[in-house]
Amino acid sequence: MVEHRRFGNLLPHLILWVGVLIVAFPVYIAFIASTQDNATIANGQMSLLPGGHFLETYYRTLFVGSSGTTREPVGTMLFNSFVMAMLIAVGKIAISLISAYAIVYFRFPFRMTIFWLIFITLMLPVEVRIYPTYKIVADLNLLDSYAGLTLPLIASATATLLFRQFFMTVPDELLEASRIDGAGPFRFFWDTLLPLSRTNMAALFVILFILGWNQYLWPLLITTRDDMQTIQIGIRKMIVTSDALTEWPVVMATAVLAMLPPVAVVVLMQKLFVRGLVETEK
Template identity: 60%
Template sequence: MIENRPWLRFFSHLILVVGVFLVALPVWVALVGSTQPEGSFNSGSIPMWFGDQGVQNWAHVLFAEAGSTLQIPVWHLLLNSLVMALGITLGKIAISIVSAYAIVFFRFPFRGVIFWIIFITLMLPVEVRIVPTYQVIANLDMLNSYSGLILPLIASATATFLFRQCFMSIPGELVEAARIDGAGPIRFFFDILLPMSRTNIAALFVIMFIYGWNQYLWPLIITTDDTYYTLVMSIKSMLSVPDGDIQWNYVMVTTLLAMLPPVAVVVGMQKLFVKGLVDAEK
């Protein structure tokens, strides 16, 4: 029998409400700040209700320029971030699923050693190998390019490990039945493995998209042309202005725009994302 404790329920809900408030307050401040006129934050007080400059601020940031230090509209930065995030996401998934397929279903020498070599790369994040990676990209003349933004980040030991575990759970009888029916390796991959891995792909898509979208250090290092700046980089550039004359209303608009694509991906793929993480039959 479950004992009914009203005070415990009240305390639990109170913690949830406080948590939601703490998370939502910065978003509310950014939303309100995006509608304020220039200089409204210079008085030392933070406005907590909407102003009358919302349409003008959003239109200026999207189509005019991102700020005093960037002579480029935010829609172009948004496109750069989207290209980079999608390129990294699709590249990671494609390479990882093919490598996991080879490791699980093909017999070749040292395949176990090769998997552990891939797995050990989890200990070498981008920050550790940043100098040699930059040298390689510079030698290949990929600075200030989409390929330079994407290619060094598309390998993923984590995704390879997850796909390997998923493929190892597939019954051997299914593999034998596909072989008896005349399905070759390519047909088995596209007709059986990919449909069975849909939830895993969706979960990894969400994780990798957010990872690619939030990249800051790598784009900062290899881009000197603001044509290839990402949206996350632009926020830092808008805060680095002479005399501290920061246009906070434009910063708030850019911050909200940087939040929208990841939120849209999480909301749109929420069911598949959760199923891919917890479903025992995935």
């Protein structure tokens, strides 16, 4: 018998709402600031209610640009960040699936040595290999290109490890049944392993998309043209040295717009994301 307490969950819910307010209040302030005029924000007279410049500010942000060190419209920056995040997420998952499949289901010399070499790369921070990676990209003439933004970041030891651990839990009977049916390695991978890995791929996609979307250091190094910069670089360039010259409504509108794609990905893939993290039986 389950005992229902009317006030038993009051404290946990109160703590939850306080946490939500702490996280959401800065986002609300950014939205409110994006609807005000620049003089009101610069004078410190911004109210907590929306202003009357919503359509004007967001139209200018998306299609015109700011007067900071970058004049590229935010719509272009959003597109660049979206392409970069998608290519990184899809590329990491594809390469990790193939490499994990090869390590688990194929027998070849130095198989485990190769796996441990991949695993050891987790101990190397990005800053350690940033210069040689940049040198290679520059020598291949990939600066200011989507290939230069994404290819050096596609390989993922973490995703390879996760898919390897999952493939090792797949019963050997499935492999034997596929062989009896005349399925080759590719068909077994495509018809059996990929459907079983759907929730894992969804969970990794959400994490890797947000990881790619929030990249700052690598796009800062690899892009020199305004039309190839990502949204994070654009926000930084909009903020000039003098606060009086910074168009804060445009900056805040850009910050709000930068939050929307990751939030949309999490909301749309919430069920698969949770199942991929907590599901233990396949």
